[in-house]
Amino acid sequence: MVTATYNRPMPRTNTDPSPTARRTRRLIVEAAIETLAGNPAATLAEIADAGDVSRSTLHRHFTDRGDLLAAIDEECRIRFAHAVEAARLGEGDALNSLDRLAQEYLGLGSVLGLVFADNAPVDPDVWEDSEERDQTLSAVIQRGQQGHEIDPEVSPTWVITTFWVMLFGAWLAQKSGMSRRDVSVQLSRTFRKAVGPGDPAARREPEGRG
Amino acid sequence: MVTATYNRPMPRTNTDPSPTARRTRRLIVEAAIETLAGNPAATLAEIADAGDVSRSTLHRHFTDRGDLLAAIDEECRIRFAHAVEAARLGEGDALNSLDRLAQEYLGLGSVLGLVFADNAPVDPDVWEDSEERDQTLSAVIQRGQQGHEIDPEVSPTWVITTFWVMLFGAWLAQKSGMSRRDVSVQLSRTFRKAVGPGDPAARREPEGRG
DNA sequence: ATTTTTTGCGACATTGATGTGTCAAACTAG
DNA sequence: CTAGTTTGACACATCAATGTCGCAAAAAAT
Secondary structure, X not given: OOOOOOOXXXXXXOOOOOHHXXXXXXXXXXXXXXXXXXXXXXXXXXXXXXXXXXXXHHHHHOOOHHHHHHHHHHHHHHHHHHHHHHOOOOOOOHHHHHHHHHXXXXXXXXXXXXXXXXXXXXXXXXXXXXXXXXXXXXXXXXXXXXXXOOOOOOOHHHHHHHHHHHHHHHHHHHHOOOOHHHXXXXXXXXXXXXXXXXXXXXXXXXXXXX | OOOOOOOOOOOOOOOOOOHHHHHHHHHHHHHHHHHHHHOOOOOHHHHXXXXXXXXXXXXXXXXXXXXXXXXXHHHHHHHHHHHHHHOOOOOOOHHHHHHHHHHHHHXXXXXXXXXXXXXXXXXXXXXXXXXXXXXXXXXXXXXXXXXXXXXXXXXXXXXXXXXXXXXXXXHHHHHOOOOHHHHHHHHHHHHHHHHOOOOOOOOOOOOOOO
16 A cells, blocks of 8 residues: 555654664664774765665665764764773772773774764764763762872863873774784773872973973 | 966966965965864865955965865974974983973964864874874984883883874863963873883773673 | 056856665565 | 565766856055
8 A cells, every 4th residue: 555655665654664674774874883983074975885785775774964974873872871881980999990991982993983083973972072971981080089099180171181082092003903902001001100190200391482 | 478368376487476475375374274173174165265365366376175285284394393393302301302392292283283183184194104203203212211211111102192192182172272381281291190100000900801 | 657466256167975766676574 | 486675776956166267356566
């Protein structure tokens, strides 16, 4: 009886989108994440290619570029939430918590790369804008500073920035071939020293303007 | 007698491009740097607007988008070179040298932002690719490690990454309104601790996979 | 004041990315 | 096997960014 239009795999009805359709949809989203992480300005055609589907198929599942971006956004949100959960931020020392979080984030691969992509196509909650994410961090940092694990001279905001930025560095290193283990060790070591208690070894020289 | 074509402000001859033309050209390059630092995908029209010139004027000075980009690249190269020179990397402690370099870089403003822009329109020598720049850094770091100023457990590569990445953080903080002074102090403190000698305060807990 | 240079405006042609639609072939489920 | 679903290959129409031109007005140089 559905003689209306020709073929619409994913009718907007309440019907489940059918397993095949679901599978293709996921495939495309995955390809999009992978592709856009490398090149935020990637074409829909490029994304389709990366997923080994035709551009028309892509358009069949996502009417709009914005539609696809929204789906990616949603997917990233979910995976980030999982990572945060797996990091068990409430348990143990603050520094260890941050360490676990960094490791989990690093494990996200391209999804993390998407967050770092400059004009993040994904959306709003990146860097300074990510309120929810940073509030979670704030709590841990506060705990750390009260427990004298984290340098009281460094502002919480700066600790957060340092966290993200060193995570970025780790991601870059990982992408350029450094072993997962080395990345993990070096990141952990430098981050702990950076935000941990204690004074810098060498004093800064009083500086005249250049 | 020059009745050939109508108007060509910048004849490809050996004649000096005339002061006015030079001035406009500089103006456009400056506007382009400013604009592209904020949005790497900015339109030529947007750039022209930012410089208060018409799009046709922009095209008159730069036939191509690539032409403009090359000019920007050149300009950035020059300013970076000045910054490096001003940092006097050969003098004093390694950490102080790196500190000065960071301060100088930070003073570059939008030019620095351009380097951080993801698909840096500026060109190749960004992050991992910047060989020349990183070799300069390598020398200082080596000096630092031999003088026991820099943590021997942290690989030079990682020190470089940390340097750039924390500079990035500082740039972000500066852009989001943090005072120049605070940025300077916090960056200096955390960077020194991060790559300086000494063990992390709290030991990392042996980690099982999640 | 006059000549020369430089700029702004508007008209085009071109190109690449998008979005829509159609149909036949491939695939899947029953 | 058969009916329904999903996909690939084309064919268009749009749209925005580019790049080119010609001319008149504005600015600079003389």
